[in-house]
Amino acid sequence: MISIQRLEEIIKKFNSVRIAVIGDMMLDEYLIGKVNRISPEAPVPIVNIEEERFVLGGASNVANNLTSLKGKVFVYGVIGNDANGEKFIKELEDKNVNPAGIVKDETRPTIIKSRVLSQGQQLLRLDWEKDADISQDIQNQLLENFEKNIENIDAVLISDYNKGLLTKHLSERIIEIAKKxxxxxxxxxxxxxxxxxxxxTSMTPNRKEILDYFGMKKFTSEEEIAEKMAQLKDDLKLDSVVLTRSEEGVSLFRAKHKRIPTVAREVYDVTGAGDTFISTFLLSICAGADLYEAGVIANMASGIVVAKIGTATATQDEIIEFYKDNDNILKNI
Structure with missing residues (x-):
């Protein structure tokens, strides 16, 4: 069990942690309105839009989570030279995220996912994206931006949505530069x-992702989970593997398997919970937490965001309040 004093000691250090986020940058658009009738042109609802809002998505949602927890963030990714790209940069600046590492690519659009909602229900999603690999020139620009700022960061968080940014070459060079x-x-x-x-250093797949990697449909036991985490660690020469398991909590593996059960109070929306977990976990490690402590803190942060509607973030104060409200559960973990 982590004590409240130890929790506060770790969280207080978040303010001085500097993280580079590298990955597929996206913008989430929400078009919210009312449906009063069906279109005479086709059997589809007519939505009278009353509100439009933009939220950082993909790897930039990881950056948003980090800033919400008072970490300092540098982002590295690609957007289009378009109006949505300008909106994306504005959202970064509004969240106090440094956009200097962003590269504009004339050949691809800014990734945007537009959701049409009415009465709390999503009616339609429209995606603008190009998922072909970025060019070698764009990769070189990203690497140059990253390497020249490497002394100003404490750790790197790679957020892969498989949209063409994180090519094999780029990923390997990022790891090589960081380890150097x-x-x-x-x-x-x-x-x-x-x-x-x-x-x-570490990888945080979810249950489906690790099953897909091994070509499996399901795990049959905790022992099998531990075995596959150990195999993944050896295959990829990692220091540790952190497996997020949704309602089953999280499993940690360095030398042995340790499971931390979920502490979510209520679950309304799991959107972005994985981004919250990995952000909080890495901040905690950089702030001096061990693997177990980081897992407990990140699990609490995830428990906070799943009780909110839509893509959400947690704050330092919310984590401390969550701990105090659930100390009877946490003391048994």
Whole structure:
């Protein structure tokens, strides 16, 4: 059990942690309105839009989570040279995220996912994206931006949505540069790209992703989970593997398997909970927490955001309040 004093000691240090987030940058658009009738042109609802709002998505949602917890963030990714790209930069600046590492690519659009909602229900989603690999020139620009700022960061968080940014070459060079400068590298991967991240410090797949990597449909026991986490750690030469398991909590593996059960009070929306987990976990590690302490703190942060509607973040004060409200549960973990 982590004490309240130890929790506050770790969280207080978040303010001085500097994280580089590298990954597929996206903008989430929400068009919210009312439906009063069906279109005479086709059997579809007519939505009278009353509100439009934009939220950082993809890897930039990881950055948003980090800033919400008072970490300092540098982002590295690609957007289009378009109006949505300008909106994206504005959202970063509004969240106090440094956008200097962003590269504009004339050949692709800014990734945007537009959701049409009415009465709390999503009626439609529209995606603008191009998921072909970025060019070698764009990769070189990103690497140059990253390497020239490497001394100003404490750790690297790679957020892979498989949208063409994190090529094998780019991923391997990021890890090589980070290790050369003794920086931790944590990866939130996609199964088809696991082998791009050999030599990273840690990886945080979810249950489906690790099953897909091993070509399995399900785990039959806790022992099998531990076995596969150990195998993944050896395959990719990682220091540790952190497996997020939704309602089953999280499993940690360095030398042995340790499971931390979920502490969510209520679950309304799991959107972005994985981003919250990995952000809080890496901040905690950089703030001096061990693997177990970081897992407990990140699990609490995830428990906070799943009780909110939509893509959400947690704050330092919310984590401390959550601990105090659930200390009877946490003392048994």
């Amino acid at each position: 400068h003794n920086k931790k590298v944590m990866v939130d991967p996609k199964p088809q790209n696991f082998k791009n991240y050999v030599g990273a």
